[in-house]
Amino acid sequence: MQLKQTSPRNIRRPLAAATCSLLTGVSHAGGLIASGNNWKIDSALMLYAEKDRVQLAEGVLQVGKEIDDDEFVNVRMVADVLTGASPNGAIPIDSAQTFTRPSGEGTYSAAANKTPLDTSFRDLRGALNVEWDKPLSTYQRGIFSASLSSEQDYLSTGIAATFAQDLNQRNTTLTFGLSYNRDSVMPQGGVPVGLSTMPPFPATKTTTGSSKTKNVAEALFGITQVISRQSLMQLNYSWGKSNGYLTDPYKILSVLDSNLSGDLRASNPYVFEKRPDSRAYQSLYWKGVHQFANENVLNLSYRYFWDDWGIQSHTVDVRYRFDFKAHHYLQPHLRYYQQGKADFYRQVLIDGEETTLAAASADYRLGEFVTRTIGLKYGYEFKNGAEINFRMEVITQKGKDQAADAVGKLQNQQLFPNNEAYLLQAGVSLDSDILMKVLRGLFNY
């Protein structure tokens, strides 16, 4: 009897199955395998657009290669371009408003009863992440990574290490991770002094240098457990601490007249925001993955997050993958996020408060709101392991106006800048062997 020759890719699949690690974010088992001279290539292009606001195009290319037995290097490259308008923190009022651009070179305006948007919002970002994933012993793995992200007014550098210990015949994995980031912000027009006034153009803001830094350290403890042949779950506890300049240099607050009529004060009615210079945060994250008898897969997660700024949030994320014949699949996605406000979140200030408060921000991201996401992904898996997929999501954010801030005529205004966004993504996964075959086919060589 002649044995049928099996390709290396097909041999590695059951081998990977037998030794599969449960470590977070590591998925060498199944699908495409980067081995020998073969590279695994994942790519995606995302288009993100908010109604009347920001538009973003982001491309990601990730290549991975097995450089030694069960030892991998993954490189992720990201480029994104962002343009449009973003809420500057000021409230809508019943007359037009004019603001000085962050650069100090000109002005932009908001129509009456419209959320003020900074229309000078545009950026180009490039990011690189290199990851080395290596067995440290029979039952231990280490993942070491370095990252760099650069944009016109921001630079982020980071390192991280994650260690995993398999136990209980590899049915349990304990994970311990550490990361450190050092970021620099170089705002247009310099770093504004917190809670100082935004003077009307052509006067320029009071600054405290041209750049600031912040440090972020994070630690994670996790346990991943196989429940059955079809189920596994994960529980992570994370702790993080940020120190340094945590303020958004482009966000401002409106300052009202002290007569509580809801009118802006007569002179210099806008001040730059100021946040505390440290933040400690923690989270508990649970995820479960289960495959049903019909081969459909449920991926369910919940995160509880809290910090010493007073923010608490709950996030529930559900993805359910329906597998169809001939390698097609559909995956609906639902996400619900509910956030409480930071202690220093204010939608407006009353004249004089800017001199007494230690911190204040009207950034809606620090407010009380709910994000809802509904999406659908379609994917097709080729017999050789390659995949193409597309997804579309609709994201809505609805916030709560604070009764204490909605004084006088502001009770007729929508102070929280509700948002609606659309996300489109296309992705291709293949390996270098498949890519070369496709190229040879296209160019006949």
Place this chain on the structure above:
Amino acid sequence: MKIRVLILACSLLLSACSLAPVKPWDRNILAQQKMQLVADPLEIYLDEHTYFSKEASSGGQGVGGGGCGCN
């Protein structure tokens, strides 16, 4: 609230640890790409980047990956 969430999560995991271990030769389903905790790393990366720029909470799934000026 924090304590209740922690107790519930730990109870779930501890009860799971007492289950009979799944043998390596029974892991064909667990080894499928769609059964990985992060089945599509780029999708999760893009989601995390999007929500990091729109919300005050982030992380939970792992450490590292880099920051950006979007928040």
